[in-house]
Amino acid sequence: MSAAVRPVRFGVLGCASIAGRRMLPAMARVDEVTPVAVAGRDRSRTEEFAGRFGIEAVVGYERLLARDDIDAVYVPLPTGLHAEWISRALAAGKHVLAEKPLATTAAEASALTARALGRGLLLAENLMFLHHPQHQVVRDLLDEGVIGELRSFSSAFSVPPFAPDDIRYRAGLGGGALFDLGVYPLRAAQLHLGDDLAVAGAVLGHDPRHGVDTGGAALLTTGTGRTAQLTFGMADAYRSRYELAGERGRIVLDRAFTPPDDRPAVVRVEHGDGTVTERTVAPHHQFALSVRSFARAVRDGRVRPDPAIVRQARLLDAVRERAVTTTAVPAPAPEGAC
Structure with missing residues (x-):
């Protein structure tokens, strides 16, 4: 990647196990991204989690979404919380990589993908x-x-x-x-x-x-x-x-x-x-391949959501x-x- 191209700056919503075991280590392997901060609700747990990866701890998901040094967020929250926090992240102007499934219903998935498309933001489901x-x-x-x-x-x-x-x-x-x-x-x-x-x-x-x-x-x-x-x-x-x-x-x-x-x-x-x-x-x-694919799509402006997201939700x-x-x-x- 050219030195002139800035890596996609990631924030993480929540201290989920998959973020610590898989996704943050994967981000460390990918030149196209830089993990910046992780947000949690419990200060001590969030600080301990963030310290393992040398990134900043933020108390409160809203505070992370309000930051201007975050380009995209990774959402490993429980599935039942996806729709709310994906919607808030899109409203804050952030690209979103969310754990699967993207939403609990096809109606939610359709609304979220339409919102992302309308704002020119990438919304992807992390089926790595x-x-x-x-x-x-x-x-x-x-x-x-x-x-x-x-x-x-x-x-x-x-x-x-x-x-x-x-x-x-x-x-x-x-x-x-x-x-x-x-x-x-x-x-x-x-x-x-x-x-x-x-x-x-x-x-x-x-x-x-x-x-x-x-x-x-x-x-x-x-x-x-x-x-x-x-x-x-x-x-x-x-x-x-x-x-x-x-x-x-x-x-x-x-x-x-x-x-x-x-x-x-x-x-x-x-x-x-x-x-x-x-x-x-x-x-x-x-x-790492999933993270790199997401980052390159953001960098290249390929932000149209994959139609398989809604098809998958309809099958569910x-x-x-x-x-x-x-x-x-x-x-x-x-x-x-x-």
Whole structure:
């Protein structure tokens, strides 16, 4: 990057775990951005958090948004708070990179993207896996016709239970497995099957202790008859994969959403004759790639929101509307609870 181009100056709203574990370290790897400050509600916690990264601590989200040395904000707040604080950030003239999902409803997502477009600001959803080149390798294989005509897509993303007090078990803040994990298979289905997906049916497992869904499944179709079978959960063994089935074979991608930063990714092709071939993809830091993509879009004035944001929100709405609700195994209660 030319020395004459000023890096995008970032502020962070909240001291969320993902900001500390992933995004601020990613920003440190990217020349195109400079993290400036983090805002929190508790002074001591915010100062401790900011000190780990050598940036300024600000008490109060509003104070950070009012600063003129902040070009963009990263929003890792709970999903249920996204609409309010994204809207405030846009009103303050800041570009916004928000954790997924962008909003809890399609109506909110549509309103926010329209607001960003009207103000000439970039609003992006941080589905960082999309920036890893392993998915382009999959697209190239499809274009080369190695499995023939694509017939179906299947994907699973699940993790073991979180700590009992984890924010993802709080219904009032937009918790639940669909928002936290289901967004990944849904977005991957859009990536490979296109933008005319419709939800044919769904199941959500409801945790009566916390009032959130802890897992589920969805069946989607396209206008041409292709199907997507998706599963997700936060009370299961770890899975992070997808598979594309064609008339002459399958493409399989393990660690589809969480590829290690320090090891190559492997795209496996299972041919119809029983042979298997693999394509290796060099290690990449997908969080840094997401940050760099956002910063370059800001720098280049490419601020039109991705239409997939609203399509994704509509699919989430449709999954909830079509879902049959079952009773899930309750998440563990805190020790000492009665």
